[in-house]
Structures are given as C-alpha cells and as structure tokens.
Amino acid sequence: MHVERDVEKGVLRLHQRKYCEGLAEKYGLQDGGKPATPLPSGFTVEPCADEEVVVGLEYSGVRQRLQRGAADVKSGEMLLSCYTDASFNSVKADGTSIVGYVCLLGGGAVSWRSKKQNEVGLSSCETEYMALHHGAKEVVWLRRLLEELGVGQEKPTVVFCDNESAVKLAKNACLHGLTKHIRPKWHWVRRLLDKEVRLEIVKTHQQAADIFTKRLAEADHWKGMKLAGMSVH
Structure with a gap:
C-alpha cells in the first residue's frame, strides 16, 4: 500500500x-x-x-x-462510517454468500474487505446480518486505533445496511421461528448499539459496499467506487 x-x-x-x-x-x-x-x-x-x-x-x-x-x-471532520453488504447464495458450488464492508474516514475508504462466508445463510436477512457482524468488528478496532491517534470518535459510528430485516433483527433481541437457529456469535453486534455503533438503513443505489460483494456492470462499478470514497485518476 x-x-x-x-x-x-x-x-x-x-x-x-x-x-x-x-x-x-x-x-x-x-x-x-x-x-x-x-x-x-x-x-x-x-x-x-x-x-x-x-x-x-x-x-x-x-x-x-x-x-x-x-x-x-x-x-476536516474526521468522522468514521461503515457500509456493509452481502450477495446472498452467490457461491453456487456450496450455497454460501459473499459479504463485504468498507469503512470511510474523512470521505475516503481506509479499510475494506470482501469475504466468502464459511457458513450458509438461509436468507438474505441472515447473510446481511453476518455482514453487519464483520463490519462492526472492524469499526470497533478502527475506533480504538483512532483514539490512540488522537482522533477519537465522540458519537457512535454509523453503520449502513440496505437490508431492513437485518437491521430490525439487530435491534430486536426476541427470537422467532425464522431466526432462532442463528448462532449466538452473530448477535454480538447488539451489544454495540448506541454505544459504539448506530445502525441506519441505506438505499441500495447508495450502498458503498456493493462492489465488494458482486461483479457489476461498468457504470455501476464506477459509481460504487465513488460511493466508497475511491477517486479515479
């Protein structure tokens, strides 16, 4: 780098x-x-x-x-933010999904990842929920790093997700038939809410992490790069 x-x-x-x-x-x-x-x-x-x-x-x-x-x-204003996304059942060989996130600071991408899940998600909600988990872990680490560098974040970091069901699942601790099978580790993000992380829903066409989960047409790819704070030279 x-x-x-x-x-x-x-x-x-x-x-x-x-x-x-x-x-x-x-x-x-x-x-x-x-x-x-x-x-x-x-x-x-x-x-x-x-x-x-x-x-x-x-x-x-x-x-x-x-x-x-x-x-x-x-x-300028060095605010940390994060976008998380998932491409449900995109790996046809084993039924797993690709999850990704991008963390922005000062409008530019400082950390990003695209990862093939080890577990099979049974719905788009579940895979997006897993993506929230990965993005939140990175946010926690970056917040601690920024604090050591004297750029501490006073308010919870906003994590954007384009799946409303996944956001509701994170905010609602009750279990029901469609989600009670989810492993406890994925619920870790709930402990961060209103402390280090604040979840917000973002429209799909404004999802900066989209390019980390799937192949896109040229126009969408370039748009995704700009949303992710990547300039073109």
Whole structure:
C-alpha cells in the first residue's frame, strides 16, 4: 500500500500501483489491454481440482483498477462510517454468500474487505446480518486505533445496511421461528448499539459496499467506487 500526501489540497491518497504493476509483470501482462471492470457482470469460473487457471482478463482488470483508483482521505471532520453488504447464495458450488464492508474516514475508504462466508445463510436477512457482524468488528478496532491517534470518535459510528430485516433483527433481541437457529456469535453486534455503533438503513443505489460483494456492470462499478470514497485518476 502506497500513501501520497497532497498538502495543498489536504488529501492523503492510498493506492497499490506498485503491487499492481508487479502482478502485471509476473503474469506477462505489461502490454495487455485494460478492461473497463475487473470482471464482466455475471462472469463465473468453474473450479478445477487438477490445475490452476489464470485468466489474463482478471489480472488486466485488477491492473486497470489499481492504476486509476485511489482512496482519498480529506482533512476536516474526521468522522468514521461503515457500509456493509452481502450477495446472498452467490457461491453456487456450496450455497454460501459473499459479504463485504468498507469503512470511510474523512470521505475516503481506509479499510475494506470482501469475504466468502464459511457458513450458509438461509436468507438474505441472515447473510446481511453476518455482514453487519464483520463490519462492526472492524469499526470497533478502527475506533480504538483512532483514539490512540488522537482522533477519537465522540458519537457512535454509523453503520449502513440496505437490508431492513437485518437491521430490525439487530435491534430486536426476541427470537422467532425464522431466526432462532442463528448462532449466538452473530448477535454480538447488539451489544454495540448506541454505544459504539448506530445502525441506519441505506438505499441500495447508495450502498458503498456493493462492489465488494458482486461483479457489476461498468457504470455501476464506477459509481460504487465513488460511493466508497475511491477517486479515479
């Protein structure tokens, strides 16, 4: 991870161009094309047990994104926020889902993750609830780090989720037939409410974590990058 500082604009820029160029050189893609997105919308690869398949398109796409995309953290009001999302049953091989989150500080992404779940969620509500858990863990750690750096957060950090049922499940501790099977560890987020975390519902078209859970068409991908505080160069 490389950090550039623009004193005049009051901006810290985080990017991975050097790492990206290393990937391109490793796989002989220095002069390759530059696709509009890392992967086309709806693209799938069947797993192969006997060989490792390296597809040039994916690495060229990564190269394009890391060359032109960077997280910009701007000086001013350093408020931490987080977006969490999940793509239900997106891994057809085993029925698991992809969850993701992105944490923003000063309008720029400072922490993000895309993760294949180890457990199978039985509904979109359940998988989104798991995503809340992962995002909340990162928020707690970042709040402690910022406090040590003298940028403590006075109010609970807002965590945005586009699944109303998942937000209601986090705020309502009662159990019923559709949720009583959920493992206790996923309910940890409830302990944080109104202390370190405040949950809010966000519209899907404003969901900054969407790009971390699924492949999107070009226009949606670029929009997602901007929502996640990633500038384009």
